[in-house]
Amino acid sequence: MMGAFHVFALQPLLSGMDLARIGLFFVINGIATVCEVAIWGHRKSWLKAGMAWLFEIALATWAVERATLLFRFGMRPSKQEDHRRASLLSPSAPKDDVSSPRSVSSQDSDSEDDEVIHGARTSFEIAEHDRAVLKEEDEREKLLASGGVGDGFRRIFSISNGSKVMVGKRERQKQKKAKRKAMRRERRKGRLSRSEEQELMFELEDGELRNDATSESSGESSDIDGQKLRDFSVQESRSSRCCKYTLLHGTAVTVLLIFLLGAYQVSRNRRQHNHDSAKLLSNGTSNFRPTTVLISLDGFRADFLNRGLTPTLNSFIAEGISPRYMTPSFPSVTFPNHYTLVTGLYPESHGIVGNTFWDPDLQEEFYYTNPSISLQPKWWGGEPLWVTAEIAGIRTAIHMWPGSEAHIGGIEPAFIDKYDGSELLSKKVDRILGLLDLPGPGDRSISMDDERPQLIAAYVPVVDTDGHKYGPNSTEIRSTISDVDYMLHDIFAGLQARNLTDVVNVVVVSDHGMATTSNDRLIQLEDLVDIDQIEHTDGWPLYGLRLRDPTLLPVLYEQLKKPSPMREYFDVYLRDQDMPERYHFSKNSRIAPLWIVPKTGWAIVTKKEFDIEEAKATDRQYEPKGLHGYDHEHPLMRSIFVARGPAFPHKPNSRVDVFQNVEVYNIICDTLFITPKPNNGTLRLPLKPVGLHSDPDSPPLETPPDPSPPVVNDGDEKGNPTDSSTPPQPIETVPEPAEISGHIGIDNPGDDTPRPVIDDENQMDETEKEKNRLKQLWDYIIGQITNFFENAGKEGGDVEVDRGSGPV
Incomplete structure (x- = not known):
């Protein structure tokens, strides 16, 4: 129905036979079809919509061809058109007393037209004219008799020679070859003089016979007429080519848009149809x-x-x-x-890197139990x-x-x-x-x-x-x-x-x-660092540290890594140097530059939060009783x-x-x-x-043991884990620290690029990573092609019915 409407809408455009407007119609029609597919893509197959659009082109092309033939052979040109062409063939404005075949439309009667035409031609020209008329009549009959949709396509998309009826390249070559043979045949027979040959060539280019008297009266006028005619032909040819290219390019762009839209629809759901075309299930009373x-x-x-x-x-x-x-x-x-x-x-990619953290860009702290802060969308990537x-x-x-x-x-x-x-x-x-x-x-x-x-x-x-x-x-x-x-x-x-x-x-x-947790598995933060040097702490039970002077981070890092009685119960990492790759915890400025990560079951506490020595004296137990975050x-x-x-x-x-x-x-x-x-x-x-949980070779889900109590040097399993003969010293500036990356300790807010995903990133070298990426790309391409052919013929709209305190 849409196709019929579009063809009907085309008819007013054909009245002037403006090919540019016809081409514009096709482009608009194609864009409308693309929009239709985009809007109704979940109900219509994009492939079928594209085929319907091509069918509309075929119908429109047939209409163009029929209208062209009727206009070419069944209508007389308007007087304005005659005057325009006459002005191109005459060096000056037409006069009433000039007798010329070009002005026969302005004569008073048909008898006067006949007299002018017969008086201006030789007997040979009259015979040639009669043959041309008969040939033209025969050609018109053949074109009106044949003229299928396929012929219309060939005429619409072939290079025009300036005539109203456009034929294919092979047919034009045949016509030119026949004309050249006829000229050589006449020349051999001696029937054409040099001047007559030139005149006939001129007539062949023009498509009509000229008046002898007019051509003989002024050689200069003839030259001007020929030049103007050639200029007109060039202009008309250029206009035709421009229209043709506009039509071809518009059609190509439209088809490309349809194809891209189809590819997009396929890639959106390369594993299944989209959700609207998915199978409906029923429980017997509702879908x-x-x-x-x-x-x-x-x-x-x-x-x-x-x-x-x-x-x-x-x-x-x-x-x-x-x-x-x-x-x-x-x-x-x-x-x-x-x-x-x-x-x-990963947390480094979405930005919620902990239950609590400091954002150096926003200069604000995120705290999960404070809804007025944590529920602002700026935190959530x-x-x-x-x-x-x-x-x-x-x-x-x-x-x-x-x-x-x-x-x-x-x-x-x-x-x-x-x-x-x-x-x-x-x-x-x-x-x-x-x-x-x-x-x-x-x-x-x-x-x-x-x-x-x-x-x-x-x-x-x-x-x-x-x-x-x-x-x-x-x-x-x-x-x-x-x-x-x-x-x-x-x-x-x-x-x-x-x-x-x-x-x-x-x-x-x-x-x-x-x-x-246990009182025996606690680490006092003040025993590890000078807290007066710390500006912000992130996380819990692990600790992320931001120093007031970031240049001191390498010194603190080296100090924490030195052997000490508690050293075996925590790990220390610099975000930009040795953070384990498997953590995926370095590509975000919200992650503190230095981290102290306790072993599982251990906790790092400040004296303000829980003084270990005081708790031991009063038999106070550490809370919470359970922890995670390790x-x-x-x-x-x-x-x-x-x-x-x-x-x-x-x-x-x-x-x-x-x-x-x-x-x-x-x-x-x-x-x-x-x-x-x-x-x-x-x-x-x-x-x-990979099998069933009940398979004999299926590994069981083991129950992990609780963390072991600390062991101190004297062998007493329950000694004071915080005892240390060397209390932490204030951090001193070292002129030349060990070889550490120059950007350690300096937040890099611009480096928020999500980490690429690989199967086992910490065990792959660069070559294996590249192979993995290429394999993923190849699998994606193959999947696209396979799903394209699987889904191309399916109707997108088919529906099948087949029976207070927050968490830590």
């Missing part, structure tokens, strides 16, 4: 677009699953797919890791999952997730629940199931604001809260773990009651583990990932290789059929199992 529930259990250590307290979670593992454990990001604290889960970025989904047209519901209230990117979730650490677990169950009970697609009785979300992300902080308060091995934490497992039981039971077990994806994760690869910091649902069509109890939590963002995006933003993750659906 569900791809829907995922993401639940985070803050502080749930992986080996908590071995304690016999989690029958629901263990059954969930047996029904779904999971690694033995998931590795958090460094530092292993709540805010950086929860934001990594929903962005796929990257694009979180709910923003990615909302931009893609997917409604989201975010329940208390860290960062969800920060108005990131100016885009809010459709449903947002503010943090409430006192909320009962039963309320969370009701909230999740209530969101799933909202009307879905196709229900026109409700407004858009009440439609069911496709992504529900819920945060459960109680295991972390009680782990800090009572410790990960306490009786209280056992009860809390059991309560959380029962909460999951209620959620799964609600899904089963709604017949949603095989309809909704459920992913359960945690952000980090937990280690037990080396993210330590067994006590391990987290969990378990998934089940239609996006995970694997054998029950499937096991995948251990991965880091930067992969979760991509996985959740794939369950919703949306394209993730660039990130540090590489894992995509479908996941690739």
Whole structure:
């Protein structure tokens, strides 16, 4: 129907036979088609839309050809056109008493026209004229009889010789060859004199016979006429070529735009169709677009699953797919890791580098328990999952997730629940199931604001809260773990009651583990450094230091690395020199220049916070009882990932290789059929199992031991770990420090480039890294080509229905 409308709209343009306007029509028509594909791309195949546009060109070309033939042979030119051509052939303005075939249209009668024409021609010219008329009539009959759509294409896109009926290059060559043969034949027979030959050549160029009397009366006039005619022909030829090039280039650009749009549509969903064309699932009463529930259990250590307290979670593992454990990001604290889960970025890339940190550019401190500061969007880089989904047209519901209230990117979730650490677990169950009970697609009785979300992300902080308060091995934490497992039981039971077990994806994760603390594993910061030299401290239980005089950092670094009784219980790193690559913790100015990282289970404290000597004398116990934030690869910091649902069509109890939590963002995006933003993750659906958890050769999930008590030189296992014969000395300026990079200690705010992702970065040399990048590029190209041919013939719109205090 659109094609018919476009062809009908073309007809007014044909009245003047302006090829430039016809070409402009094609360009506008093509752009309109591209816009149509862009707007309705989720309902129409871009390939079919492109084919429809080509069909419109064919119809329009046929209309152009027919109108051209009718104009060429069935219409008389206007008097204005005759006067224009006569002015080009005459050196002066036409006069009434001049007799010329060029002015026959201005005679009073046909008899006078005949007399003028016959009086100005020889008998041979009359015979030639008659033959030309007959030939022209025959040619017109042939063109009107043939003239298919293909012929129209050849005429429209062929180089014009100035005639109104455009023919192909081969046909023009044949005509010119025939004319030359006829001239040679006549010359051999002696029928043409030199002057007559020149005149005939002139007539062949002009396409009409000239009057003998006019040509003989003035040689100069003839020369002027010929020159003007040639100038006119050149001008007309240039105009024709310009129109042709405009048409060709416009068509080429339009086709290119269509192709690029198609390639973009294919690349957006190289693994699946876009979310609107994804399969609808039904629970028998309502249709569900791809829907995922993401639940985070803050502080749930992986080996908590071995304690016999989690029958629901263990059954969930047996029904779904999971690694033995998931590795958090460094530092292993709540805010950086929860934001990594929903962005796929390392903390150095998204900017939340700790629960507390100093920003040298903003000259402000981020503190996670201060909402007036921490909920400002300026702190939060990257694009979180709910923003990615909302931009893609997917409604989201975010329940208390860290960062969800920060108005990131100016885009809010459709449903947002503010943090409430006192909320009962039963309320969370009701909230999740209530969101799933909202009307879905196709229900026109409700407004858009009440439609069911496709992504529900819920945060459960109680295991972390009680782990800090009572410790990960306490009786209280056992009860809390059991309560959380029962909460999951209620959620799964609600899904089963709604017949949603095989309809909704459920992913359960945690952000980090937990280690037990002790008074025997404390390090007094004042015993390590002169705190009067420190301007800012970041992090906890690890410490990032910013000195008042950054030039003293190399000296402090060397001092901390010297042997001491406590040296074996902490590591010290310079951000820009020896920070471990596996930490991915150096490419951001928010990361302090120098870090003291205690061993797992140890804590660094100031005397203002906790005086170790005073606590020993009064038998005061250090709190919190549980801590995290240590080396993210330590067994006590391990987290969990378990998934089940239609996006995970694997054998029950499937096991995948251990991965880091930067992969979760991509996985959740794939369950919703949306394209993730660039990130540090590489894992995509479908996941690739390496076996079952029940396989005999499957490694078990070990329970890591608690940190060992300190050992001092005299062999007493419970001596005072803070005793030192050499108390810290004030830092002195050293003229020539050891060979250390010149930019150590100086923040580099411009160096915020995200780190490139590789599989095992700390073990790869530059050659292996380059090979890995080339392999990823090659796999991407092959994937694009393969998916292009797989998806090109599919209709994009097809729908198939198939039955107070914050966390630490």
